[in-house]
Amino acid sequence: xKIPRLLLFVIIVxxxxxxxxxxxxxxxxxxxxxxxxMYMFFAVVTTLLWITSTEKGMQGLxxxxxxxxxxxxxxxxxxxxxxxxPLVAGGITYMQLKPSYEAxxxxxxIHPAPPSTVKVFGKTFNLATLVNPYRxxxxxxxxxxxxxxxxxxxxxxxxxxxxxxxxxDGKGHYAHGFNPLPLAFTDIxxxxxxxxxxxxxxxxxxxxxxxxxxxxxxxxxxxxxNFITEDEKKRERQYTTRNAxxxxxxxxxxxxxxxxx
Amino acid sequence: xxxxxxxxxxxxxxxxxxxxxxxxxxxxxQERWDIxxxxxxxxxxxxxxxxxxxxxxxxxxxxxxxxKGKETFKKMCAECHGEEGxxxxxxxxxxxxxxxxxxxxxxxxxTFRVDNDPKEIYTRISNGIPGTQMPxxxxxxxxxxxxxxxRWNVANYIVSIxxxxxxxxxxxxxxxxxxxxxxxxxxxxxxxxxxxxxxFYMIPQIIAKERFFTPSLDSITAKAFYNGKEISILLExxxxxxxxxxxxxxxxxxxxxxxxxxVAIQLPVTIPEEMEKPYFGMGDSVRPVNIWxxxxxxxxxxxxxxxxxxxGFQKVEQRDAGxxxxxxxxxxxxxxxRVVMKRQLATEEKGKDIQxxxxxxxxxxxxxxxxxxxxxxxxxxxxxxxxxxxxPATPKSTYIIPLIxxxxxxxxxxLLARSSRKKI
Numbered sequence: 001x002k003i004p005r006l007l008l009f010v011i012i013v014x015x016x017x018x019x020x021x022x023x024x025x026x027x028x029x030x031x032x033x034x035x036x037x038m039y040m041f042f043a044v045v046t047t048l049l050w051i052t053s054t055e056k057g058m059q060g061l062x063x064x065x066x067x068x069x070x071x072x073x074x075x076x077x078x079x080x081x082x083x084x085x086p087l088v089a090g091g092i093t094y095m096q097l098k099p100s101y102e103a104x105x106x107x108x109x110i111h112p113a114p115p116s117t118v119k120v121f122g123k124t125f126n127l128a129t130l131v132n133p134y135r136x137x138x139x140x141x142x143x144x145x146x147x148x149x150x151x152x153x154x155x156x157x158x159x160x161x162x163x164x165x166x167x168x169d170g171k172g173h174y175a176h177g178f179n180p181l182p183l184a185f186t187d188i189x190x191x192x193x194x195x196x197x198x199x200x201x202x203x204x205x206x207x208x209x210x211x212x213x214x215x216x217x218x219x220x221x222x223x224x225x226n227f228i229t230e231d232e233k234k235r236e237r238q239y240t241t242r243n244a245x246x247x248x249x250x251x252x253x254x255x256x257x258x259x260x261x
Numbered sequence: 262x263x264x265x266x267x268x269x270x271x272x273x274x275x276x277x278x279x280x281x282x283x284x285x286x287x288x289x290x291q292e293r294w295d296i297x298x299x300x301x302x303x304x305x306x307x308x309x310x311x312x313x314x315x316x317x318x319x320x321x322x323x324x325x326x327x328x329k330g331k332e333t334f335k336k337m338c339a340e341c342h343g344e345e346g347x348x349x350x351x352x353x354x355x356x357x358x359x360x361x362x363x364x365x366x367x368x369x370x371x372t373f374r375v376d377n378d379p380k381e382i383y384t385r386i387s388n389g390i391p392g393t394q395m396p397x398x399x400x401x402x403x404x405x406x407x408x409x410x411x412r413w414n415v416a417n418y419i420v421s422i423x424x425x426x427x428x429x430x431x432x433x434x435x436x437x438x439x440x441x442x443x444x445x446x447x448x449x450x451x452x453x454x455x456x457x458x459x460x461f462y463m464i465p466q467i468i469a470k471e472r473f474f475t476p477s478l479d480s481i482t483a484k485a486f487y488n489g490k491e492i493s494i495l496l497e498x499x500x501x502x503x504x505x506x507x508x509x510x511x512x513x514x515x516x517x518x519x520x521x522x523x524v525a526i527q528l529p530v531t532i533p534e535e536m537e538k539p540y541f542g543m544g545d546s547v548r549p550v551n552i553w554x555x556x557x558x559x560x561x562x563x564x565x566x567x568x569x570x571x572x573g574f575q576k577v578e579q580r581d582a583g584x585x586x587x588x589x590x591x592x593x594x595x596x597x598x599r600v601v602m603k604r605q606l607a608t609e610e611k612g613k614d615i616q617x618x619x620x621x622x623x624x625x626x627x628x629x630x631x632x633x634x635x636x637x638x639x640x641x642x643x644x645x646x647x648x649x650x651x652x653p654a655t656p657k658s659t660y661i662i663p664l665i666x667x668x669x670x671x672x673x674x675x676l677l678a679r680s681s682r683k684k685i
Contacts, residue, residue: 085670091663217545223469
């Protein structure tokens, strides 16, 4: 059976609208309405061009409309359509004009390019060459390495889990109060993909250490450089880099399913 | 008195309001039951104290059931949960480990351990919450018992007092509504009922020293009006205690010394052109903020509003609030503080005070202190930046243009019909 052209046109337009709306309804990541209007415009025009490209198609599309207007037996239908169409047009216009008071969209870079050097703990680190000094023990002395990771895990559960979550999934107890949300460390493609020097920089300087494109003024990520006590300051470099290193390793490699690190 | 079901649910869904995580995706069904069995053996809770909960006599919610439940609530529950259920009881509570606990605010079901399905509430009332002071009301050895019917009625009452307005939603724009004439400057002005409410989560200040990990407040609701001259903002937040230093009653319930309750609004001194805002934690060296902080007053001192300018928390300047026309006043009632702050849209010191502008998205954030919970200084709860918008009146063209479209399209249709009739 051949689908009447007019019906086909309506079906295609409705399906296109559904597709453009789906990301918003299903994934909670709506396409901005101005974009949807543009996409719909193209969808309608393309479909019209395609259907009317043949004489028969043209007939199929216009024919039923003509009959409806001209055939006296279709009078009731015509009157109904004549009332509905202007109302729908007016309604669409109103929806377009109605001012929206939603929060402005602010795009921020999630993993911005790090600076070349960072000055923390009283020392300047070159981020291009910085390597995690404790990573080498992974092969050389696994027992020692495991100890560092464990220490890192303790640091994590004393300081970070409130936001980044017990399960490192970014769903900490207070995560809902922040925008941007604390990042998840469990997804492949986040921490595991990042240079350890990048992570070291992020942990040391937190939200305020971010460059402009990453919107430092809204990130709640604390500046962990500020959290070393006087006593620790003496052993500063040793201690903090090691702990941060441990926390990083834990975030990067182990998962909560191996609670004994 | 613990039911296996409760533990199982807790392990499954996690417990909101606690740091108990959601293990749903980590533990398998059988593993969860194994853990429940395991925990019970060493806690001595494995004795079958009571059969599983039975919901067969559930009473459907009705006006009558809720009314009865309310009476029972006032008699049996209000001493802990407060007259209207906001957790503002008169009894000081500690959990089994000796830590200070605050009874649940029953008007905020999104903070519950599970949810406020009447069956869940009925289960809590029947079993109590082990480890806390929430008692069982179905324990025959206890003096305080309620009949099955009474427990269902109370459950229905609790479902009925949920206050969804206070639940923070996705929309984080506080919209100030334009009005003609005087703005309300009292919290109980009936005009407030037509303003739009926006609610925000407040989280403890765990970002900079000195951090604070034991909050008792969790959200704040705001409304605002403005006219050609002034803006008036109403802040409303549930606080279990009215903290008046020097007051005997306040001292009885407080944890430690009684300090003043307080609330603050933070705004940038200059409304940012683009997205570049001051740092949300009291501004930064180049972008200062205004902080309006209201304090509840002491027994021998009345409430007061402070105006601070900050470039980061180490660089704070106290200013004269009166000079900018900033005023504030608050009232405490049954577990809720309501405070109105009012200021002129424009002030004389343009470089030091925010100058409000209609239609501009303006960053705004909030902080609050519960003085009976040891909160002062950096120990408080807070929000990060949200938005305040002085919502302009909708232009008339918004309504007129669609009307014109209706008329034009309809006219077009008539022409079409006429021309086709001619053809015949």
